[in-house]
Amino acid sequence: GAVVSQHPSRVICKSGTSVKIECxxxxxxxxxxxxxxxxxxxxxxxxxxxxxxxxxxxxxxxxKDKFLINHASLTLxxxxxxxxxxxxxxxxxxxARGPGQGIEKLFFGSGTQLSVL
Amino acid sequence: DQQVKQNSPSLSVQExxxxxxxxxxxxxxxxxxxxxxxxxxxxxxxxxxxxxxKDKNEDGRFTVFLxxxxxxxxxxxxxxxxxxxxxxxxxxxxxxxxxxxxxxTTVTVRA
Numbered sequence: 001g002a003v004v005s006q007h008p009s010r011v012i013c014k015s016g017t018s019v020k021i022e023c024x025x026x027x028x029x030x031x032x033x034x035x036x037x038x039x040x041x042x043x044x045x046x047x048x049x050x051x052x053x054x055x056x057x058x059x060x061x062x063x064k065d066k067f068l069i070n071h072a073s074l075t076l077x078x079x080x081x082x083x084x085x086x087x088x089x090x091x092x093x094x095x096a097r098g099p100g101q102g103i104e105k106l107f108f109g110s111g112t113q114l115s116v117l
Numbered sequence: 118d119q120q121v122k123q124n125s126p127s128l129s130v131q132e133x134x135x136x137x138x139x140x141x142x143x144x145x146x147x148x149x150x151x152x153x154x155x156x157x158x159x160x161x162x163x164x165x166x167x168x169x170x171k172d173k174n175e176d177g178r179f180t181v182f183l184x185x186x187x188x189x190x191x192x193x194x195x196x197x198x199x200x201x202x203x204x205x206x207x208x209x210x211x212x213x214x215x216x217x218x219x220x221x222t223t224v225t226v227r228a
Contacts (some may be wrong), residue, residue, distance in 0.1 A: 004160065032214065041126070043119055044206070044218040093160060103149060103214055106159030 002028045004096050005110025013084055014117055021079045022113045023094035029074040030096035034106070035067075038091040047092075050077055084116045120144045121209050123219035125135070131227050135193040137221050140207030143188065147209040151216070152181060155204040165192070171195050197226045 003026040013019050023033060032051050036044040050056040050071035058064045066088075068080040077096070080090055093111040097103075104117075122141045130136045138152075148169040149163045153161035167174040167190065174181050180193045194201055207219040 006160070009158070021213055034214070034216075036218075041220060043121065043220045046217075049215065055224050095160075096118075097214065103216075104151065104166055105208055105217070106163070106214065108162070110158060110160045110174075 002012045002026075002032055002096075002098070002105075002107045004030075004094065004107045004109045005113060008112055009110060010113045010115075012117065014104065015085050016083055019081045019114060020085055021081075021092055021094075021114075023079070023109050025096045025107070026034050027097075028096075028098040028107075030077070031074065031099045032097050033068060033071055034095045035077075035079050035094070036093045038093065044093065047079075075113045081114065082112070086116045088116055089116045092105040119217075119220075120147075121207055121217045121219040123205075123207055123222050126220070127146070127223045127224050129225045129227060130197050132199060133196045135191075136197045136201065136226070137223055138192040138205050138224070139196075140190045140192075140219055141188060142190075142208070142217075144217070145188070145212065146191040148212055149210045150181070150183060150190050151208045151210075152179075152204040153208060155206065155221070159205055160216070167194070177186060180190050193222075197224075199226050202226045 035047045038044045047062045048056045048058045055070035071077040073097045083110045094109045121175040152164045152167040153160040155166045183190045204221045
C-alpha cells in the first residue's frame with residue numbers, strides 16, 4: 001500500500017512552546033489529509049480535514065488558532081500545536097488520500113506522541 | 118460523544134481458534150464500516166469493510182458481519198494466527214471521508 005510518513009514519532013516539550021508535526025505522502029499525491037487525536041483508552045477523534053491549497057476545516061470544539069494546519073503541497077501537511085499545554089498531551093495521527101480514491105484508500109501515518117511538561 | 122464503541126479493550130485467543138471482535142454504533146446515518154489493524158509504532162492499515170446494504174463480507178480468514186437493526190458489527194478471524202496479534206479498530210462513515218473510530222481492541226493470539 002501507499003506510504004504516509006509522520007514525524008516526529010515522539011516529542012516532549014515545555015508548556016508554552018509550539019510543536020510542529022509533519023505528515024508526508026511518499027508515493028502518491030495527497031489531495032486530502034485528515035488529522036486525528038487520541039487520548040488514552042479513547043477513540044481516534046477527527047480534528048480537521050485539509051485539502052491541498054485551501055484552508056483546513058475544523059471539527060466542532062477544535063480550536064483552529066491553537067492547532068494550525070498547513071497543506072501547501074500535494075505531499076506535505078503540517079499540524080502545529082501552538083502554545084502547548086499539558087492538556088494537549090495526546091497521540092496525533094494523520095491520514096491521507098489521493099485524488100478520486102475511495103474511503104478504503106485512506107493511508108495513515110504512524111502517529112506522534114506529544115507530551116507537554 | 119463516541120458514536121462508535123468497542124467495549125472489549127482486549128481479547129486473548131489460542132492459535133487456530135476464532136477471534137470475534139465486536140463494535141456498536143449509534144449514528145443511523147453511517148453507511149460504510151471498516152476495520153483497521155494496527156501494529157505497534159505503525160499506523161492503522163485497512164483490513165476489510167462492509168457497506169450498509171450488505172450483511173456480510175468475507176475476505177480470506179476475515180469476515181465482517183453487519184446487523185443494522187442492532188447497530189452492531191463484528192469481525193471474525195478464523196483461524197487466528199500469531200501475526201494477527203495487533204490492535205483492531207472499528208470505523209464508520211456517513212457517505213463522506215470522515216471516519217468515526219472505536220477505541221480499539223487489542224488481540225493477542227497465543228501459540
